[in-house]
Amino acid sequence: ALPVESIKSLSDQHPKPSDLHFQYGTAGFRTIANTLDSVLFRVGIIAALRSKRLDGRTIGVMVTASHNPEPASSYDDNGVKLVDPRGEMLEASWEVHATAISNAPTSDALIEVLQSLVQTAKIDLSKPANVVYARDTRPSGPALVAALEDGFKAMGATARDAGVTTTPILHYFVKAINTKGTKYSYGDDSEEGYFQKLSNAYKKLVAGKTPQPPLIVDCANGVGALAGENLKGYLGDALQLILENTSTTTPGALNNACGADYVKTSQKLPPSLANILQPGQRGCSLDGDADRLIYFYLDDRGVFHMLDGDKIAALVAAFIVELVKVAGLEDQIKVGVVQTAYANGASTKYLAERLPVKCVSTGVKHLHHAAERYNVGVYFEANGHGTVLFSQPTIDTLAEYQPSTPAQSRAVEHLVSLTELINQTVGDALSDMLFVEVVLSHKSYNGEEWDSLYVDLPNRLAKVSVPNRNAFKTEDAERRLVSPDGLQSKIDDLVNRYQGGRSFVRPSGTEDVVRVYAEAALRAQADELAMRVAGLVY
Ligand code: 16G
Ligand code: ZN
Numbered sequence: 001a002l003p004v005e006s007i008k009s010l011s012d013q014h015p016k017p018s019d020l021h022f023q024y025g026t027a028g029f030r031t032i033a034n035t036l037d038s039v040l041f042r043v044g045i046i047a048a049l050r051s052k053r054l055d056g057r058t059i060g061v062m063v064t065a066s067h068n069p070e071p072a073s074s075y076d077d078n079g080v081k082l083v084d085p086r087g088e089m090l091e092a093s094w095e096v097h098a099t100a101i102s103n104a105p106t107s108d109a110l111i112e113v114l115q116s117l118v119q120t121a122k123i124d125l126s127k128p129a130n131v132v133y134a135r136d137t138r139p140s141g142p143a144l145v146a147a148l149e150d151g152f153k154a155m156g157a158t159a160r161d162a163g164v165t166t167t168p169i170l171h172y173f174v175k176a177i178n179t180k181g182t183k184y185s186y187g188d189d190s191e192e193g194y195f196q197k198l199s200n201a202y203k204k205l206v207a208g209k210t211p212q213p214p215l216i217v218d219c220a221n222g223v224g225a226l227a228g229e230n231l232k233g234y235l236g237d238a239l240q241l242i243l244e245n246t247s248t249t250t251p252g253a254l255n256n257a258c259g260a261d262y263v264k265t266s267q268k269l270p271p272s273l274a275n276i277l278q279p280g281q282r283g284c285s286l287d288g289d290a291d292r293l294i295y296f297y298l299d300d301r302g303v304f305h306m307l308d309g310d311k312i313a314a315l316v317a318a319f320i321v322e323l324v325k326v327a328g329l330e331d332q333i334k335v336g337v338v339q340t341a342y343a344n345g346a347s348t349k350y351l352a353e354r355l356p357v358k359c360v361s362t363g364v365k366h367l368h369h370a371a372e373r374y375n376v377g378v379y380f381e382a383n384g385h386g387t388v389l390f391s392q393p394t395i396d397t398l399a400e401y402q403p404s405t406p407a408q409s410r411a412v413e414h415l416v417s418l419t420e421l422i423n424q425t426v427g428d429a430l431s432d433m434l435f436v437e438v439v440l441s442h443k444s445y446n447g448e449e450w451d452s453l454y455v456d457l458p459n460r461l462a463k464v465s466v467p468n469r470n471a472f473k474t475e476d477a478e479r480r481l482v483s484p485d486g487l488q489s490k491i492d493d494l495v496n497r498y499q500g501g502r503s504f505v506r507p508s509g510t511e512d513v514v515r516v517y518a519e520a521a522l523r524a525q526a527d528e529l530a531m532r533v534a535g536l537v538y
Helices: 004-012 037-053 092-102 107-120 141-155 167-179 191-206 224-238 259-266 309-327 345-352 364-371 392-400 406-421 429-443 447-451 487-495 523-537
Strands: 029-032 059-063 077-083 130-135 158-164 215-218 241-244 282-286 293-298 304-307 335-340 357-360 376-380 386-390 459-464 473-475 480-483 502-507 514-519
Touching (some): 004 141, 037 077, 037 107, 037 141, 059 141, 077 167, 141 158, 158 167, 167 191, 191 406, 191 429, 259 282, 282 429, 293 309, 304 447, 309 376, 309 386, 309 406, 309 429, 335 345, 357 364, 364 386, 386 392, 386 406, 392 406, 406 429, 429 447, 473 502, 480 487, 480 502, 487 502, 502 523
Parallel strands (some): 059 130, 215 241, 215 282, 335 376
Antiparallel strands (some): 029 077, 059 077, 282 293, 293 304, 376 386, 473 480, 502 514
16 A cells, blocks of 8 residues: 555655646756755655556656756756666656656645556555666755755665766666666666767777877766766767866856757857867867757857757768668668657758758657657757667667678677767757767768768747746647637748748747747748747737
8 A cells, every 4th residue: 555654754854845837848847946845855756656567677767957057046956767678768758747747736636646556556555666867066955955865765665876877878878777687788777887988989989090080078067977977988089078177066057058958049158168269170069968969169260159959960861871871781771750739840851861861849859759750860959968879679780780891890880889889868068969969970070070961050949938838739740730720821821922032930848938939941931930920929
């Protein structure tokens, strides 16, 4: 039976604020840190129940607010999300359970919701509960983790503290723990295991190549600085990383005028790198939990150029397609790409000329699931979150394949090393960064040559505050509105007046706003189209 007494007494120490409604969304629970205490306690319980439901397999819990800023005030954000046993996002039906549990107004109401979940989800409470958890560097983290631990305690779960680490490393742990000792072991379930796996694969992939010039890494003053320092040690001379924005203990520094989200949204170099990045040199930015990556460089005239998730997708997808071809596995291994509506039209065109491309709704779970339908599925969001998934049959095919020429044999070895280099559980800035470096070194590309694969269409993103964003409903992977009535045809009329015009409107899943995206052949036109569509929405 449910340990009602221990849940109740601990729940009384983590009361739910009566005036707040919580929602498990695309980023888990995310809101102002000092309102999240009861949520974290309850997430501890949910994780334990989810583990019991899955026969004691280990569930992950990550405490982070990713790229959100951390102002030194009471309004700083934090968040929490659950990771399923294969290292993937929580199953959608449990997002609904998590929302219901987080909103039970009292401890008694909480017990009732939990009892009914145990019934409907057929949870065998006699099964063990295993959890692994971690947090990013936010100052609000320790108190929230303490509340989470009370939730584990209430349920008698066995919980392993992975300390302060990146979101993708936590996902890696979950998969490594759940595959330990099996034929499909994902790696040793330790940080050493993770860094060893990545750095060994990297070294194999660049063996014999001229070492790349040093890479500047903007760590967003977050946990990526700690992981980056570690990675540096494992890479040795194979790749020289110069870590910047590593002030993980300076209040308010996290994601402030630096990091992947800053670079992507402002399309600017972080001011802190102004005297560091030299013309011609490559740099990249991680976000606050190191699951997003954006590259950039300065051209000879010192002008800033950004290489976002779309450019990364173009670079790496074309590379994989080439390797598969050289290996002689074209007929057996189908490579495909998944994007969202935010992908630059020029990237979609470039990719579609080379391989199948699918567009899905925003959010990692949609991209991940669509990518699983290919033998090798590449997915990247324009914001820099993405990875590559190799299906198990494909991994088996690579292992069993008998190449007939040295070139085929090398290509197959590279593909196998890529399956080890790439964190296949979730987007991983450090793993993706090594992947990009591999391709650049194989192609002998500098930033400018990579950038010239295609030319981005000018684009503009705007956000509009509206009385009720839920009034905006979309279809066709969020590219068209079905409500409010008549709005889509007005947008169509506007779009038709702009050369190369494209625009769409969707409600944000993480902020109380509606987002407007527009692109067009010319900068001024993209800006104007975005403004006029925003005018229609308002
Ligand atoms: C979340 C999503 C991210 C998406 C973003 C969109 C995950 C893990 N993260 O951060 O993929 O791009 O939301 O935010 O799914 P929006 O709905 O506010 O535009
Ligand atoms: Zn992130």
